[in-house]
Amino acid sequence: MSNLSAQTTVPTTTSTTIVLPVSKAVLWLVGTAVLALLAYYFIGVDQGAYSIFGKDMHIHEFVHDARHFLGFPCH
Amino acid sequence: MERQLILRGLLAGGAGGLVAFVFARIFAEPQIQAAIDYESGRSAAQQTLDKAAGLPVEAAEPDLFSRTLQANVGIGLGMILFGIAMGALFAVAYTICLGRVGKLRPRTLAMLVAVGGFLGIYFVPFLKYPANPPAIGHEETIHDRGNLYLLMVFCSLVLLVGAVALGKRLTPRLGNWNATLLAIAAYVVVIGVLMAVLPSLGQLAANVQEYGRHATETPLPLTDDKGTIVYPGFDADRLYAFRLYSVGAQVLLWGVIGLVFGLLADRLLRPRTATPVASTV
DSSP, X not given: OOOHHXXXXXXXXXXXXXXXXXXXXXXXXXXXXXXXXXXXXXXXXXTTTBOSSSSOOHHHHHTHHHHHHTTOOOO | OHHHHHHHHHHHHHHHHHHHHHHIIIIIHHHHHHHHHHHHHHHHHHHHHHHHTTOOOOOOOOOSSOHHHIIIIIHHHHHXXXXXXXXXXXXXXHHHHTTTSSSOOHHHHHHHHHHHHIIIIIIHHHHHSOOOOTTOSOGGGHHHHHHHHHHHHHHHHHHHHHHHHHHHHHHHHHHHHHHHHHHHHHHHHHHHHHHHXXXXXXXXXXXXXXXXXXXXXXXXXXXXXXXXXXXXXXXXXXXXXXXXXXXXXXXXXXXXXXXXXXXXXXXXXSOSSOOGGGGOO
């Protein structure tokens, strides 16, 4: 506040001007998204509509309450 | 930079999951337990009816995990891992949006992406296929229900991205306000048509065949062969409370993700050589 002249002369960037080059970050972004979707799948979907471990219900039963509460269809 | 953003996303997601878990432990667990008690009582009544009618009675399967474990550790792990996963997706979306969706401060963008995550991943699908406590849901339809729910999540997310892109495209011609309104309207119309077209769960073939036409799979009263009610239908107030708390938990989850990530991203993205001018928040 003490430097009022600077406020008028320096254009204040109220927004960030950083744009990350997605092409360079693409491995990290895609990898993260895939892992996150895997977690989403195992918490919400596996051993319900689908199952990749056959007829085992351990994951489903362990996170059972969370699955209901997070909005996934459950058994 | 993207690695730092992803790390902060995981942190924010873990925090959001933790808060949602505490909320769930206090508010949802009593509802879940009551629903399970209803389910047990109902199946006991069904067994009595079956026995009287001379039908074979199925023995209940033993629980893989105790209720205590499910209601404390299981729901905790599920909610926190879900939070971390959503935090990771959030960070990816944030990184892509950064600087590409208009002039927004890091914290404002964080809250907007959080609102998008809440709407796209949870709330819009919830409007068509809401969360159900135990006792609701027929085993034979789980495949269809699962597919429909995932389809709804996928479509709501794709349409949300489409709406943002549409808004961006219209902005130069119509200005920010009108473009935003128009994009929202387009989203509501298309998702509304989709919701009208997709079947309600009670209308799935297996349900219509066995129970007749109903909107949902919520258990109806159990009647004996004379039509006398021997066990009540699912408590409507309990269902309402469960669904309300489910929405509450997601609001908390995404709210904490937006707030925590916004704070962390603001520190990360603020220019290092911050002048006093930067204090014009």
